[in-house]
Amino acid sequence: MAGLEDLYREIILDHYRNPRNRGELEVPPATMAEGFNPLCGDEVRVYLQVADGIITEVGIGGQGCSISQSSASMMSTAVVGKSIDETRSVLRKFKEMMSIHEHGLEGDHLSPDENQPGRSGLGDLEALRGVVKFPVRIKCATLGWNTLEQALTEPGDG
Amino acid sequence: MNTKTATPGSLDVTSVKADFPLLQREVHGKSIVYLDSGATSQKPQSVLDAMDRYYSEINANVHRGAYYIAERATAAVESARAALAEFLGAPSSEEIVFTKNATEAINLVAHSWGRTNLTEGDVVLLTMLEHHANIVPWQQLAAERGVEIRWIPVDDEGCLELTNLDDLLNGARLLAVTAASNVTGALPPIRRLTDAAHAVDATVLVDASQWVPHQPSDITAWGADFVAVTGHKMLGPTGIGALWGRQELLSAMPPFLGGGSMIQNVTVDGFTPADVPTRFEAGTQPISEIVGWHASIDYLNQLGMETIAAHEQHLTAYALRTLVDRFGDDLTIHGPPSVENRGGTLSLAYRDIHPHDLSQVLDQHGVCVRAGHHCAKPLMKVLGVSATARASLYLYNDESDVDALADALAAAGEFFKF
Structure with missing residues (x-):
């Protein structure tokens, strides 16, 4: 059985208590996208400042549960300084990690290697892997990322 | 059996609980504590048996076949209609239209009555307590017809603020109001509201989804x-609900859905609709669900709604007392503080723990509560929250369930201590 510790890893709680890159950026020049989880009312706003194809600044707004807010916070630290292409690659890897539930809830189909932290190249974001054992919360964890994806498609000055 | 007139006694919750198979199970190694009846109720064995028996003994389409089991199935549907009419205190079972749920019942009124009677500039008066089911159909109508929507506000206790009722009703053609809030548990004064609405010739629709399962009804x-x-919030199956309407209103309304059953005649040139209520029951109805709903009405009648209401009031008082005693200012309970004008729906905010996180920890203790906006986003905004954790009590809950909730809340506080 999946325990609470699988969901609420220390680093997740840390990002919830001390969210990084919290705040708004001026639009324009920044772009902004807003995401909602219609099930629970969680909201995330993602502001992106892009210069020469590099994300130079991220702002996170909104409110919601520890998983949605910490995931957005962790996302912001993961993509600052990355190119749009690199960002899309992280985005894809993260969403892949979050779609494990389609194959099995316990993640036991993964080879031991794949279950090892660090194998996905996602770094700290690996801490969110446990969310897939709580299917209802997957939408919380992906909210910020889907909103990032939207923000990337917004026309901006960058 | 109808023991509606039985004097209210005390409810033997242990024996009630034993009637519900699901309440015997464990989750995460703990006995289940089901506190989400506001979302859907659990079902007694008698309801499951009735649906099973329908399929194994009399399954046939109704109002069609002239053979024995078809007649039995038809009789079962019509006796359910009669039982529901009596349970609600409706004057006639012919005024009962089966629908998929309360949402469809409201949509039926919005489409059929609304599109016949409302035009640009007409006012529909709603309340800030409404569930989206009693908001969105009217917003759809407003967008289509230019109907104006007004709102009766709520006060600090999550009850309707009626000081400006007359002004709000000025020009109103319809008042649509819930009989019991699914968020704050508030019980609006329906008779007072219908009298005020009728004084200006406004029609009144009551969303009784959260009332009928818990209180004696006399519509x-x-x-x-x-x-x-x-049906599903009152021990019946999902997929079945009903609209009651005054005969003269229903008779003047055009059909909502078109199809089989709802006609008197069809030619290549057109159709003649059937009489009420058949006019509004297009296609094959969910027959086993209707039969199951009847069984749930029998179950409730057997216990007596007065007895159930008294039990829930007692339990709600115990819950309010227990939660305030144990958590004091750390816990906010949205809604009326006194049991006199509220039901057993407790929307909670505990410290700064998000309702989703709270319900996640509660789940580990086997405690099922609903976290979210409860399909009442306008009300959430007034309450100044985006979500709450909602515990809703029903006839099969007792003080041990409330204690389990309190223990689990304390454990959540411990877990998220920061």
Whole structure:
């Protein structure tokens, strides 16, 4: 059985208590996208400042549960300084990690290697892997990322 | 069996609980503590048996075949209609239209009555307590017809603020109001509202989804024109609800859905609709669900709604007392503080723990509560929250369930201590 510790890893709680890159950026020049989880009312706003194809600044707004807010916070630290292409690659890897539930809830189909932290190249974001054992919360964890994806498609000055 | 007139006694919750198979199970190694009946109720064995028996003994389409089991199935549907009418205190079972749920019942009124009677500039008066089911159909109508929507506000206790009722009703053609809030548990004064609405010739629709499962119902005494109800919150199956409407209103309304059953005649040139209620029951109805709903009505009648209401009031008082005693200012309970004008729906905010996180920890203790906006986003905004954790009590809950909730809340506080 999946325990609470699988969901609420220390680093997740840390990002919830001390969210990084919290705040708004001026639009324009920044772009902004807003995401909602219609099930629970969680909201995330993602502001992106892009210069020469590099994300130079991220702002996170909104409110919601520890998983949605910490995931957005962790996302912001993961993509600052990355190119749009690199960002899309992280985005894809993260969403892949979050779609494990389609194959099995316990993640036991993964080879031991794949279950090892660090194998996905996602770094700290690996801490969110446990969310897939709580299917209802997957939408919380992906909210910020889907909103990032939207923000990337917004026309901006960058 | 109808023991509606039985004097209220005390409810033997242990024996009630034993009637519900699901309440015997464990989750995460703990006995289940089901506190989400506001979302849907659990079902007693008698309801499951009735649906099973329907399929194994009399399954046939109704109002069609002239053979034995078809007649039995038809009789089962019509006796369910009669039982529901009596349970609600409706004057006639012919005024009961089966629908998929209360949502469909409200949509039926919005489409059929609304599109016949409302035009640009007409006012529909809603309340800030409404569930999205009693908001969105009217917003759809507003967008299509230019109907104006007004709102009765709520006060700090999550009850309707009625000081400006007369102004709000000025020019109103319809008042649509819930009989019991699914968020704050508030019980609006329906008779007072219908009297005020009728004084300006406004029609009144009552969403009774959260009332009928918990209180003795007398919709005639409410004086309403339409009442929407749903089966699955009152021990019945999902997929079945009903609209009650005054005969003269229903008879003047065009059909909502077109199809089989709802006609008197069809030619290549057109159709003649059937009489009420058949006019509004297009296609094959969910027959086993209707039969199951009847069994749930029998179950409730056997215990007596007065007895159930008294039990829930007692339990709600115990819950309010226990939660305030144990958590004091750390816990906010949205809604009326006194049991006199509220039901057993407790929307909670505990410290700064997000309702989703709270319900996640509660789940580990086997405690099922609902976290979210409860399909009442306008009300959430007034309450100044985006979500709450909601515990809703029903006849099969007792003080041990409330204690389990309190223990689990304390454990959540410990877990998220920061």
